[in-house]
Amino acid sequence: MDHPITVDSDACTRCGICIEICPMGIIAQDGPDDLPGLVPGGAAVCSRCGHCEAVCPAGAVSARYPACGPQHLPGGSAAIAPADLAAYLRARRTVRRYREECVDRETVEALLDVVRFAPSGMNGQPVHWLVVHDPAEVRRLAGLAIAWMREASRAGHPMADLFGVLVRTWDAGVDQICRGAPHLVIAHADAKNPMAYTDSIIALTWLEVAAPSFGLGTCWAGFFQMAASASPALAEALGLPEGHAPQYAMALGYPAYRFPRVPGREPVRVTWR
Ligand SMILES: Cc1cc2nc3c(=O)[nH]c(=O)nc-3n(C[C@H](O)[C@H](O)[C@H](O)COP(=O)(O)O)c2cc1C
Ligand code: SF4
Ligand code: SF4
Incomplete structure (x- = not known):
């Protein structure tokens, strides 16, 4: 070696x-x-x-291993005051209404470039990205997720009641799958890699945290992910590389609304020993 x-x-x-x-x-x-x-x-x-x-x-x-070499940290720029970081993190919100405006590819690439530096188990860096940039394709994929939910409801899926609501809402013209976002980002990786799911969640968490610094908002696409891991039609439409599985998905776009307040949270629950 x-x-x-x-x-x-x-x-x-x-x-x-x-x-x-x-x-x-x-x-x-x-x-x-x-x-x-x-x-x-x-x-x-x-x-x-x-x-x-x-x-x-x-x-x-x-x-001698990485495709991209090391980067020098510009002096001092890695320092951030705890109060500034806390304000930034507290201001993050899940975004469920997006402007129609598309995010240009350069901005999405800059966001993903930040996420490259997320930790991964054994530094495996297993995450690959599928960026569905075409809003019409996002709607088509959401429609395939809905089609799977229709079938799953009929087949007595344990979440049939909730799927029924999502299907009826979709039929009424409201997308609760990708929340009407212009873009969908899917983390995918080798289906046999036992660390891939955790590493993908970490990478997507970084993406979610970094997005507001680009003026962007995100929404974890859990219903989409549920369908993507179960629907052969959706899997085919995603066209991931052989052996790869979708690990999780996230809607992305410019938020339609600004949030002037932060909702309350449970107090910190901690045990000291
Ligand atoms: C799920 C997970 C498990 C990890 N387990 C260990 C561990 O047991 N011991 C350790 O020293 N580092 C562990 N790490 C740290 C990784 O080795 C580290 O993130 C990676 O080498 C990249 O280096 P960085 O932290 O400087 O980005 C783990 C990281 C993750 C995400
Ligand atoms: S860290 Fe010190 S010992 Fe290691 S390579 Fe650099 S100069 Fe040499
Ligand atoms: S494990 Fe990390 S620190 Fe040790 S030799 Fe390899 S790259 Fe260098």
């Missing part, structure tokens, strides 16, 4: 920080003046987290 990292002997000061920081404990040096490197067998267990490359004060470590 190729070594996932290389260390530049001239640049390395032998400070040992990379050895301390490696979460897998696979970087070592023979003596204090020797160049650090992976221990035998280390390449096989390296999680490709990039901590060694990110931490090295001398910039001596090069990770």
